[in-house]
């Protein structure tokens with residue numbers, strides 16, 4: 001029976017994975033994500049799964065992809081430097097269309113940075129960190145319960161779209177404890193070693209023969225179907241091709257396969273946006289401060305609202321554009337120097353004003369800072385303080 | 392009793408070790424002490440293999456000295472000649488008249504018939520040995536599996552040895568894989584009925600010529616800029632055709648060594664033995 | 670007669686893309702004969718490869734084949750083997766792939782003793798990128814990035830893997846296809862991490878830069894020096910067609926099965942923990 005417990009975000013992440021049937025974890029220790037690995041090391045053998053600590057992050061994601069091909073839902077978790085090392089294999093999984101889940105618990109700054117401090121600096125890397133054009137799904141939970149739910153959802157999306165899914169949250173979400181409803185271990189134990197079912201294959205399996213915009217279900221290695229997978233550009237059969245027609249077609253389909261809302265529970269959240277004149281856009285831990293700021297602004301008579309994406313990539317273009325028909329001012333609050341704000345600007349900048357509030361100093365954005373910015377931009381006299389206009 | 396010395400010899404792939412294992416198992420079934428040792432040739436197939444079996448009340452060394460063997464059981468003619476010198480005067484040489492040509496034994500690849508020793512039973516008999524030629528391979532082939540020639544020959548000599556039929560059968564059941572026990576028992580009993588091959592004095596037999604077919608898949612061959620098979624063939628069988636693909640220009644010189652097949656990096660060459668019809 | 674093993678190939682994808690006279694295909698032939706001799710069903714066979722000329726061979730084997738990223742094949746293979754212990758997983762890697770960019774994965778796969786058969790094609794050069802030095806290039810040998818002779822010493826991959834804890838370590842060469850097959854057969858049968866380094870030749874770059882001739886010359890010189898090809902060779906030296914050894918011949922490389930040990934196999938240990946429900 002599921003029950004309410006006081007747990008950390010990183011623990012909820014492990015439970016979310018296990019409840020979705022994840023039975024393989026390969027990872028490398030790194031702050032502030034290590035608790036995910038520790039929970040998985042403790043829990044996986046009890047629920048019929050395998051944990052392995054690899055030699056580095058590159059090997060970790062490689063092992064996940066290999067295990068996924070073997071039919072086990074697979075996951076790894078890391079933070080900035082490790083996430084950077086994983087980029088090649090994120091691109092590989094995207095091109096080879098092998099499902100896997102990567103959790104990035106963001107720390108501050110480039111390089112080793114400030115490992116124990118929260119930030120939201122990997123938002124663009126999560127989308128574009130690997131080379132070439134490829135699709136990417138990035139989920140951004142804002143609390144412990146949502147870490148559980150979105151991690152579980154990540155596996156469903158990964159399998160259905162045959163693509164890597166990144167679960168992106170920051171150090172505060174990873175480490176804070178709050179009540180969350182998680183399944184009992186006994187339920188997970190009962191489900192045992194779950195394997196992704198391989199559909200029966202008639203004739204030759206064409207692992208990349210799309211129908212209606214999605215690839216066919218993945219057949220696991222060892223199920224009696226022999227086929228080839230490569231990180232080279234390939235045709236429907238999975239073998240390399242250099243035919244410009246096929247290359248172009250394959251990449252176009254690949255890059256178009258992820259819908260804006262990849263699953264029902266992944267719609268963006270809107271708070272008080274119906275009559276809003278100014279909308280704060282925020283995700284992850286920042287969304288909590290933004291929620292409070294919006295409430296306080298309303299108390300002060302400013303018609304403020306909150307737009308909180310659960311999916312950062314692909315960006316919720318339809319929902320944002322719809323909003324921009326009614327709202328003239330967007331305030332994008334982030335713990336970076338405006339990474340996702342670029343996307344908001346791209347999507348709504350033609351119809352609305354987009355300003356930012358940024359804080360990158362190792363402390364979470366406070367409601368007060370966001371509120372000030374909201375009041376500032378909604379007052380008749382523009383100020384030149386903290387934020388800046390995106391150009 | 393006096394310790395008995397037996398050699399089982401043949402070429403790789405003939406089942407020398409199996410035959411000697413059966414003999415050793417029969418010894419144990421009878422309650423004898425037994426020692427066994429073997430020397431295997433380098434090559435997987437075609438190399439010489441010899442197994443020494445010594446048995447009696449009490450046996451110390453596993454090795455048999457030249458001129459001391461009571462019995463040489465040879466699964467192949469040329470090997471019989473090679474090991475006959477291990478026999479004591481009057482010792483028994485039981486030999487299958489099959490003739491296998493290991494590539495290494497062919498000194499002159501093109502005229503290899505001359506390099507293979509002729510079957511001259513009489514000459515061996517003049518040397519003072521009790522020579523018993525059998526057509527064991529032919530018998531095994533008639534039973535449906537030529538690989539059981541070793542057990543057929545064992546059956547043939549079993550009549551000369553002190554073990555009972557039950558002991559032999561027990562030994563076979565222990566040694567051969569379960570799924571072929573019945574077939575091997577049939578081969579053994581066929582061997583017990585097998586008459587001596589009729590080799591008249593002066594009957595000099597030569598092995599039938601083997602012929603090979605060299606097939607090159609032209610579309611896989613990378614031609615002169617590779618050239619490995621053409622250059623490596625010891626008999627100069629292969630050459631390049633006008634399409635710059637390797638081809639068997641002089642197929643009748645092929646000795647079936649398969650170096651070309653082993654060394655073609657493109658899987659373009661396959662050598663097959665032509666099975667003579669009629 | 671040695672069998673025709675082309676049934677293990679995806680014949681519709683042949684001929685393969687490797688250069689004329691490249692030694693790699695010979696190694697694949699020996700591997701397929703070993704697989705055939707052991708009667709491994711194709712449905713139980715997985716071939717995982719990295720990036721480089723030799724790694725491209727994976728795509729020609731009619732099995733479950735996975736062509737991965739540069740240097741990382743062993744990590745992918747470890748994940749696959751852990752998920753599917755019943756598969757026979759063969760890893761094809763080159764000297765650059767396995768010993769340079771992927772060296773870390775090699776030593777850790779050996780240390781863990783994952784039941785993989787890793788075949789490392791050592792041609793002492795980066796072929797696919799145009800003839801640059803590899804970690805196996807001997808000092809003095811010429812490559813496109815060592816035009817005046819390589820200033821660095823080379824790795825001994827076998828010693829490295831043995832030191833890291835590999836439980837089956839062997840070295841053979843493309844020009845000894847029968848001996849190679851025998852070693853590969855034992856490597857495939859070994860339960861644990863097996864490493865077989867195979868010396869092969871890249872006539873297009875290595876042979877040309879070092880003036881050693883083309884495929885047949887490299888082969889011919891071996892044959893001239895060692896007599897019958899097919900006997901286990903104790904050493905490999907690069908010999909010019911007239912039989913004189915050029916500067917930079919390899920000293921001290923050992924051949925054959927160099928090390929064998931019994932240690933618990935990783936996949937087995939992991940799944941034993943699972944069967945015990947996590948109890949130690």
Ligand code: SF4
Nearest residue numbers: 612613617618620655
């Ligand atoms: S070795 Fe093979 S590829 Fe080379 S020339 Fe001969 S048949 Fe052609």
Ligand code: SF4
Nearest residue numbers: 624645646648649651
């Ligand atoms: S098998 Fe091949 S190498 Fe040997 S003789 Fe025949 S053609 Fe020549």
Ligand code: SF4
Nearest residue numbers: 687688691722796871
């Ligand atoms: S570049 Fe060298 S190693 Fe690569 S395929 Fe060509 S000959 Fe072989």
